Amino acid sequence: MAEREAGGSTGRAATLSDVAKLAGVSIATASKAINGRDQVAPATRQRVMAAAEQISFTPNELARGLINGRTGTVGLLTSDLEGRFVIPILMGAEDAFGAGQVNVFLCDARGDAIREQHHLKALLTRRVDGIIVVGRQTDPRPSLGHDIPVPVVYAYAPSDDPTDISITPDNRAGGRLAVEHLLSCGRRRIALISGDPAFAAAQDRAVGVREALTDAGLELVGSPMYSDWSEHWGRDASAMLLRQYPDVDGIVCGSDQIARGALDTLRDLGRDVPGDVAVIGYDNWEILATNSRPGLTTIDANLQQLGRVAATRIFDALDGAGGAGSTEVTGGTEHLPVRLVIRGSTIPRR
Amino acid sequence: MAEREAGGSTGRAATLSDVAKLAGVSIATASKAINGRDQVAPATRQRVMAAAEQISFTPNELARGLINGRTGTVGLLTSDLEGRFVIPILMGAEDAFGAGQVNVFLCDARGDAIREQHHLKALLTRRVDGIIVVGRQTDPRPSLGHDIPVPVVYAYAPSDDPTDISITPDNRAGGRLAVEHLLSCGRRRIALISGDPAFAAAQDRAVGVREALTDAGLELVGSPMYSDWSEHWGRDASAMLLRQYPDVDGIVCGSDQIARGALDTLRDLGRDVPGDVAVIGYDNWEILATNSRPGLTTIDANLQQLGRVAATRIFDALDGAGGAGSTEVTGGTEHLPVRLVIRGSTIPRR
DNA sequence: GAAACATCCGAAATGCTTTTCGGTACGGTA
DNA sequence: TACCGTACCGAAAAGCATTTCGGATGTTTC
Numbered sequence: 001m002a003e004r005e006a007g008g009s010t011g012r013a014a015t016l017s018d019v020a021k022l023a024g025v026s027i028a029t030a031s032k033a034i035n036g037r038d039q040v041a042p043a044t045r046q047r048v049m050a051a052a053e054q055i056s057f058t059p060n061e062l063a064r065g066l067i068n069g070r071t072g073t074v075g076l077l078t079s080d081l082e083g084r085f086v087i088p089i090l091m092g093a094e095d096a097f098g099a100g101q102v103n104v105f106l107c108d109a110r111g112d113a114i115r116e117q118h119h120l121k122a123l124l125t126r127r128v129d130g131i132i133v134v135g136r137q138t139d140p141r142p143s144l145g146h147d148i149p150v151p152v153v154y155a156y157a158p159s160d161d162p163t164d165i166s167i168t169p170d171n172r173a174g175g176r177l178a179v180e181h182l183l184s185c186g187r188r189r190i191a192l193i194s195g196d197p198a199f200a201a202a203q204d205r206a207v208g209v210r211e212a213l214t215d216a217g218l219e220l221v222g223s224p225m226y227s228d229w230s231e232h233w234g235r236d237a238s239a240m241l242l243r244q245y246p247d248v249d250g251i252v253c254g255s256d257q258i259a260r261g262a263l264d265t266l267r268d269l270g271r272d273v274p275g276d277v278a279v280i281g282y283d284n285w286e287i288l289a290t291n292s293r294p295g296l297t298t299i300d301a302n303l304q305q306l307g308r309v310a311a312t313r314i315f316d317a318l319d320g321a322g323g324a325g326s327t328e329v330t331g332g333t334e335h336l337p338v339r340l341v342i343r344g345s346t347i348p349r350r
Numbered sequence: 351m352a353e354r355e356a357g358g359s360t361g362r363a364a365t366l367s368d369v370a371k372l373a374g375v376s377i378a379t380a381s382k383a384i385n386g387r388d389q390v391a392p393a394t395r396q397r398v399m400a401a402a403e404q405i406s407f408t409p410n411e412l413a414r415g416l417i418n419g420r421t422g423t424v425g426l427l428t429s430d431l432e433g434r435f436v437i438p439i440l441m442g443a444e445d446a447f448g449a450g451q452v453n454v455f456l457c458d459a460r461g462d463a464i465r466e467q468h469h470l471k472a473l474l475t476r477r478v479d480g481i482i483v484v485g486r487q488t489d490p491r492p493s494l495g496h497d498i499p500v501p502v503v504y505a506y507a508p509s510d511d512p513t514d515i516s517i518t519p520d521n522r523a524g525g526r527l528a529v530e531h532l533l534s535c536g537r538r539r540i541a542l543i544s545g546d547p548a549f550a551a552a553q554d555r556a557v558g559v560r561e562a563l564t565d566a567g568l569e570l571v572g573s574p575m576y577s578d579w580s581e582h583w584g585r586d587a588s589a590m591l592l593r594q595y596p597d598v599d600g601i602v603c604g605s606d607q608i609a610r611g612a613l614d615t616l617r618d619l620g621r622d623v624p625g626d627v628a629v630i631g632y633d634n635w636e637i638l639a640t641n642s643r644p645g646l647t648t649i650d651a652n653l654q655q656l657g658r659v660a661a662t663r664i665f666d667a668l669d670g671a672g673g674a675g676s677t678e679v680t681g682g683t684e685h686l687p688v689r690l691v692i693r694g695s696t697i698p699r700r
Numbered sequence: 701g702a703a704a705c706a707t708c709c710g711a712a713a714t715g716c717t718t719t720t721c722g723g724t725a726c727g728g729t730a
Numbered sequence: 731t732a733c734c735g736t737a738c739c740g741a742a743a744a745g746c747a748t749t750t751c752g753g754a755t756g757t758t759t760c
Contacts, residue, residue, distance in 0.1 A: 015716060035718085038737095058475050062421065062476070063416055063715075066716080066718095066745045073455075086433070090456060090458065094457070100471065100472035104457075125409065126411045149363050285637075366747060377710085378709075378710055387748095412746075412747095414747060416717095417748055
């Protein structure tokens with residue numbers, strides 16, 4: 001009886017000893033042959049490789065991880081329900097090394113601290129090489145603490161503990177970039193509509209906006225308008241803005257959603273974009289930015305790059321800790337540059 | 351010298367033998383005590399647990415997986431760049447068993463078959479218990495084949511091989527549901543604006559729409575309008591529609607994006623929604639559906655449920671294959687029910 | 701007081717790969 | 731012919747947890 005191989009879908013995976021037996025060598029030799037170590041005669045290597053191919057042998061990464069202490073896996077801990085931030089960051093982390101070198105466990109804690117602890121424990125149990133914590137705001141979040149046996153990197157949302165390693169987009173530079181672009185489009189009467197003022201993102205971007213205006217010898221039209229990050233607010237705020245300052249010719253929006261709302265209102269009021277008023281958003285949320293009329297110029301946070309850097313920091317920390325050279329991985333918050341994406345809402349197209 | 355424990359961030363993780371030594375028992379006893387097996391005196395168990403707690407021991411899941419052949423991990427293979435489908439499916443898969451029981455490797459192939467193969471190989475190497483393949487369309491996709499040593503389930507996009515296990519939302523039922531809802535709102539002159547007719551989703555939903563209308567003794571106003579899934583098309587199509595059939599009182603849209611475009615045009619033309627015309631979308635893409643004016647009634651594909659079912663099928667297949675009972679896991683495409691989400695675009699609010 | 705029995709614990713094998721180190725065979729040298 | 735070096739190969743341990751089975755207690759019963 002034993003077990004049938006019928007479906008092929010159940011056959012126990014081939015092991016190295018199967019390969020060795022088939023090739024007529026010892027397990028040790030098979031291992032060396034497959035992993036390209038020397039100490040193996042070319043003919044023998046050939047034979048082993050052929051055998052491995054024949055029974056489609058793939059080394060068991062579990063056993064491998066057991067030995068060398070590295071699993072080549074990383075845990076991504078998030079509460080980003082939309083996946084808006086986490087997916088690009090994940091792709092970046094995958095890319096940091098060759099494709100398939102590193103695999104990522106994605107864990108969604110759904111904003112629940114208990115669930116986050118569960119996931120954390122599960123990840124440690126699986127011996128991930130490191131953990132990337134992704135928040136959905138750029139406000140500092142509580143640190144996971146320092147009694148974790150693997151490196152932890154905080155991405156997007158920095159840790160509130162300055163000795164942790166954090167990587168976050170440079171919102172201030174983003175604010176500057178937005179204004180500088182509007183200025184280069186010849187705009188001089190620029191207003192700011194942003195989201196919830198309790199968010200660091202709102203504050204930081206506003207600082208950048210102000211700096212750039214000051215540098216140009218200008219001032220903001222009216223005071224910055226804060227409420228929430230929604231399209232509704234974008235619509236309402238821009239209506240108010242235009243009633244009070246009809247000669248505004250540029251609007252910096254704190255998010256693409258707000259910008260969408262602003263575009264809506266401008267249309268309703270018969271203002272031409274970008275002819276009368278140029279509008280710039282923030283986030284480069286494709287679904288919003290590319291479908292608006294006109295397309296939305298916006299600031300992209302380079303999240304993929306952010307993921308790449310985060311993964312790199314983890315393995316830097318590992319190598320630093322293990323090696324004798326002690327490449328001292330220092331904590332602190334690293335601000336990554338952002339990028340301007342130009343579409344029709346600031347520069348006429350076609 | 352040896353190595354310092356200073357930071358605490360480098361200390362080699364505790365092993366079972368550390369616990370055993372500390373508790374003054376053998377490794378075997380420590381294992382039994384921690385895993386709640388009997389054959390251990392209560393007092394001994396206490397002692398072991400305390401020791402484990404003290405040095406914060408977590409069992410090495412790699413070693414565990416090596417023994418019992420199950421790793422408790424699942425690979426999620428996708429090309430869904432947006433993460434719009436894959437995130438809910440992932441959450442469902444995580445939920446299928448208790449939190450932290452199953453961890454998911456998320457791999458983004460970016461639409462590249464080569465990269466997909468790389469990821470597939472990497473996942474097998476890591477001895478995942480199964481693989482969920484998530485497409486971004488409901489059109490059948492090429493099967494990964496049958497020479498994979500673990501169960502494979504195709505989610506959202508079914509496999510083109512009918513002997514594979516596929517799980518996909520019931521688009522036809524969705525189409526019916528949309529029309530039935532409009533009918534229940536008293537609409538009788540209903541039109542359909544959908545996306546790319548080459549997509550199965552477009553066709554299936556249209557079939558459902560027609561069926562429901564026929565059942566009610568009605569016909570579609572005009573012929574179904576197909577082009578792409580964008581807001582632009584939604585705007586243009588609805589403008590054309592209203593020019594030709596000014597008395598339309600209900601529009602079924604093939605996606606939320608199209609519906610957004612339609613809402614835009616209706617506004618521009620001074621039609622009241624839902625007073626004059628009711629609009630219903632498809633997908634329940636929150637960012638679009640909740641921010642429109644009015645909020646968009648739409649069909650939700652229950653993706654989280656889909657992920658849950660997919661994960662369940664994998665472990666069913668595993669148990670079926672291993673067990674003697676042979677719970678015969680048959681292939682085929684399973685259509686999961688969808689759900690109506692009512693907002694202001696069909697029923698006046700407030 | 702001796703035999704039968706239940707209880708609890710530990711040595712050792714298992715799963716799979718890597719690595720070290722000792723061993724074999726062969727060609728060449730004195 | 732006796733010896734040495736080289737090039738290959740293999741036995742065995744290590745890495746960690748689980749499980750089986752035999753052994754060591756202590757308890758009950760006749």
